Amino acid sequence: MNTTDNPKAVLHAIIDPLCGWCYAAAPLFDAAAAAGFTIKLHAGGMLTGPRRKQIDNQWRDYVMPHDQRIAALTGQAFGENYYEGLLRDTSIVLDSAPPIRALLAVAALGGDDLAYLHAVQLAHYRDGKCASDEGNLHLLAEELxxxxxxxAQEYAKNxxxxxxxxxxxxxxMNQLGAQGFPTVALETSEGNLKLLNHSRFYGQPSAWLEYLNEQLS
Structure with missing residues (x-):
């Protein structure tokens, strides 16, 4: 079944803007959106409150193998300014709250929150511009x-x-038994949610679309 026959095909994506594997899934979300799926973003707040992370050598050593694996699997860009700039700046505190609030502000203003999420991810991972920095988030909204x-007004009040x-x-997440970020679920025509195995399709957007259409039929 093609999504054009089913205009109510909705994918629920549970994400965090500071999750590298959510960046890995970005091409899958884009492919689904281009094929006519509605993508509903649900941000989980991975690094908020006491879980915020100050960048240090231990954090850099933890994330770099994951990032390199993501790049190899998906072709997603990780830039020199990220590896040698952002990940070496021990003044930075990674906090999921600002980019999530920015996503909510974009959606409230009628903007494309998926496109904005990907702009934030590219700025962070490719260009080394921290996704927790309110100034960066503001500029990216204007670029959209x-x-x-x-x-600024919407962000300030949300x-x-x-x-x-x-x-x-x-x-x-509790309802779905989700194990982390990202988690993807398809909303059926009856309004139920069906957990999808997206992780085996990293770097394979065409196979992912075939899988999605099989789930619909």
Whole structure:
């Protein structure tokens, strides 16, 4: 079945802007969106509150093998400014809250939150511009053709909405028995959620689309 026959084909993507494997899944989400699926983002707050991470050598040694594996599997770009700049800057605290609040602001203003998520990921992993930096997030919103003042106003007032969003996402994770980020579920025509095995399709967007259409039929 083609998604054009099923305009209600919805993929629920449980993500975190600071999760490298969510960056690995970005081409899969893009392929699904281009094929007519609606992508609903649910941000889980991986590095928030006491889980925020100050960058140090231990963190760099932990994430680099994952990042190199992601690059090999998917072709996603990890730049020199990320490896030798951002990951060596021990003044940086990685915090998922600012980019999630920015995503919520973009969505509230009618912007494309998936495109914005990918812009944030590229800026962070390819260009070494920290995804937790509010200035970077503001510039990326303007590059998405959103009004800067409107974005700043929406961002400033959405702290309560952010906490509510995290609670709802974690409830969804519990419902699905999700093991981490990203988790992907297909919404059936009956409104039920079906957990998908997306991880075997990293770097294979065409095979992923075939799998999605099989799940629909």
């Amino acid at each position: 053709a959103l009004n800067g003042a409107d974005f 702290e309560d909405a952010f906490y509510q969003h995290i609670l709802e996402t974690r409830a969804l």
